[in-house]
Amino acid sequence: xxxxxQSPRHEVTEMGQEVTLRCKPISGHDYLFWYRxxxxxxxxxxxxxxxxxxxxxxxxxxxxxxxKMPNASFSTLKIQPSEPRDSAVYFCASSSGTGRxxxxxxxxxxxx
Amino acid sequence: xxxxxxxxxxxSVQEGDSAVIKCTYSDSASNYFPWYKQxxxxxxxxxxxxRSNVGEKKxxxxxxxxxxxxxxxxxxxTETQPEDSAVYFCASGDGNKLVFGAGxxxxxxx
Numbered sequence: 001x002x003x004x005x006q007s008p009r010h011e012v013t014e015m016g017q018e019v020t021l022r023c024k025p026i027s028g029h030d031y032l033f034w035y036r037x038x039x040x041x042x043x044x045x046x047x048x049x050x051x052x053x054x055x056x057x058x059x060x061x062x063x064x065x066x067x068k069m070p071n072a073s074f075s076t077l078k079i080q081p082s083e084p085r086d087s088a089v090y091f092c093a094s095s096s097g098t099g100r101x102x103x104x105x106x107x108x109x110x111x112x
Numbered sequence: 113x114x115x116x117x118x119x120x121x122x123x124s125v126q127e128g129d130s131a132v133i134k135c136t137y138s139d140s141a142s143n144y145f146p147w148y149k150q151x152x153x154x155x156x157x158x159x160x161x162x163r164s165n166v167g168e169k170k171x172x173x174x175x176x177x178x179x180x181x182x183x184x185x186x187x188x189x190t191e192t193q194p195e196d197s198a199v200y201f202c203a204s205g206d207g208n209k210l211v212f213g214a215g216x217x218x219x220x221x222x
Contacts, residue, residue, distance in 0.1 A: 043156070048208065048209070056209060091156070099146070099210070100158055101210070103155030104155050106154075106155050
């Protein structure tokens with residue numbers, strides 16, 4: 001089975017630009033998570049969905065961040081406008097509800 | 113909210129020796145404690161987990177122990193090999209919302 005698929009793997013953009021990160025969870029998993037990893041703050045949960053519905057978005061830093069899950073096989077994390085402090089590796093993970101997370105390879109974002 | 117502390121931040125061991133990484137958590141309601149291994153440029157990968165109704169779990173060279181009274185849990189790797197070199201993260205939570213420790217860089221010297 002394919003694992004969690006994220007795109008793009010690397011994104012370099014200018015401050016103020018819109019960034020969209022994409023995720024395809026493992027088929028059959030009904031939980032999807034977005035995490036951000038930085039040296040300073042480690043792995044932080046941004047938001048998670050259950051059956052395509054956002055359950056907890058308390059980790060979303062501010063209104064510039066938004067996430068959607070239009071169907072069971074696709075989710076996006078959007079940053080608009082982007083700022084240099086958003087530079088990080090963004091991970092998507094999925095789960096079947098057991099708590100065991102399966103992470104994607106991550107999207108490394110650099111905002112200049 | 114939950115707070116997870118992980119020690120040590122770096123650990124160097126000789127190949128064949130054992131490695132122990134420890135974590136403490138703050139929320140007594142937490143009931144799920146996984147450990148993840150992250151290699152350079154990759155996402156974290158689950159290596160072992162334990163739930164609050166169990167005190168110890170073992171899988172080949174890896175074991176995890178849990179002390180709910182003291183709110184701490186540990187990862188034990190025996191007979192370490194160079195391929196065990198990676199960053200290890202503990203986590204604590206209710207099964208969906210996990211809080212991760214800061215990570216331990218493990219270096220196994222051959």
